[in-house]
Amino acid sequence: MTQHTTTRDGLSVRGVGKSFGSGGRAVSVLRDVDLEIADGEFVAVVGPSGSGKSTLLNAIAGFVEPDDGEILVNGEPVRGPGPSRCVVFQEYAIFPWLSVRKNIDFGTRLRAWRGSKQERARVTARYLDMMGLADFADALPKTLSGGMRQRVAIARAYAVDPEILLMDEPFAALDAQTREQMQEALVDINQRERRTVLFVTHQVEEAIFLADRVVVMSARPATVQEIVDVPWGDRRTHEIKTDPDFVRLRRRIETLLRSSAH
Numbered sequence: 236m237t238q239h240t241t242t243r244d245g246l247s248v249r250g251v252g253k254s255f256g257s258g259g260r261a262v263s264v265l266r267d268v269d270l271e272i273a274d275g276e277f278v279a280v281v282g283p284s285g286s287g288k289s290t291l292l293n294a295i296a297g298f299v300e301p302d303d304g305e306i307l308v309n310g311e312p313v314r315g316p317g318p319s320r321c322v323v324f325q326e327y328a329i330f331p332w333l334s335v336r337k338n339i340d341f342g343t344r345l346r347a348w349r350g351s352k353q354e355r356a357r358v359t360a361r362y363l364d365m366m367g368l369a370d371f372a373d374a375l376p377k378t379l380s381g382g383m384r385q386r387v388a389i390a391r392a393y394a395v396d397p398e399i400l401l402m403d404e405p406f407a408a409l410d411a412q413t414r415e416q417m418q419e420a421l422v423d424i425n426q427r428e429r430r431t432v433l434f435v436t437h438q439v440e441e442a443i444f445l446a447d448r449v450v451v452m453s454a455r456p457a458t459v460q461e462i463v464d465v466p467w468g469d470r471r472t473h474e475i476k477t478d479p480d481f482v483r484l485r486r487r488i489e490t491l492l493r494s495s496a497h
């Protein structure tokens with residue numbers, strides 16, 4: 236990857252390309268992907284199935300090394316996984332042997348914590364409360380529903396306080412009703428603790444409901460087809476999903492996706 240000297244808050248993805256395999260079997264997955272996400276912005280990524288959304292997220296996380304281009308977090312090139320980025324996966328990536336409280340407390344341990352033990356306990360209690368987990372603080376993950384486990388994963392990710400939160404279809408395994416509750420919980424925590432978030436989803440409705448901007452990827456090799464602004468700021472309750480402006484935006488993005496899938 237080429238070196239870059241620009242320093243800027245947030246995430247810069249510049250000219251990123253990635254292929255898997257070699258020779259005649261090489262599959263080009265990402266091509267010339269450019270994306271700038273400002274500090275504190277919530278950006279959703281949608282695209283046809285198999286287009287490379289997870290590959291882009293994994294490249295930003297540092298799990299996948301791009302062949303071309305560069306990725307910068309606050310001006311620092313990404314060279315592998317690191318504490319500036321924290322990933323929330325579809326599967327519940329929380330420690331099964333730790334209680335809910337200890338899982339979240341682990342998040343506060345991961346940051347370069349300078350406060351006292353009592354302060355750390357207060358921070359953990361705040362995240363337990365924010366994600367509606369206070370009554371389950373001493374429970375083990377196996378005793379919780381899928382939605383509650385994802386609440387723990389999200390609370391822990393916010394407690395880690397990385398520069399960027401990367402969420403890869405975190406609600407895909409949940410039933411429709413739980414998914415809506417989780418969307419609201421995420422809106423709520425993010426309105427209180429504004430973070431830089433990149434959120435990959437299949438659902439256009441979810442993307443518009445959560446994000447400040449929606450990045451529409453093309454079919455493979457994926458590139459950024461269009462970036463759509465979502466104009467309703469913090470006005471995000473489920474009623475908005477039936478608002479004519481919401482429906483219009485959803486249809487527009489769905490049409491873009493249909494036109495790019497081949």
Ligand SMILES: Nc1ncnc2c1ncn2[C@@H]1O[C@H](COP(=O)(O)OP(=O)(O)OP(=O)(O)O)[C@@H](O)[C@H]1O
Pocket residue numbers: 255256262264282283284285286287288289290291437
């Ligand atoms: N490590 C890998 N080795 C080989 N091929 C891979 C690897 N990771 C991803 N791919 C391929 O890259 C393509 C894009 O995959 P990716 O998971 O990034 O797409 P996606 O848009 O997130 O898919 P979906 O919408 O189905 O979740 C797929 O064809 C996949 O098989």
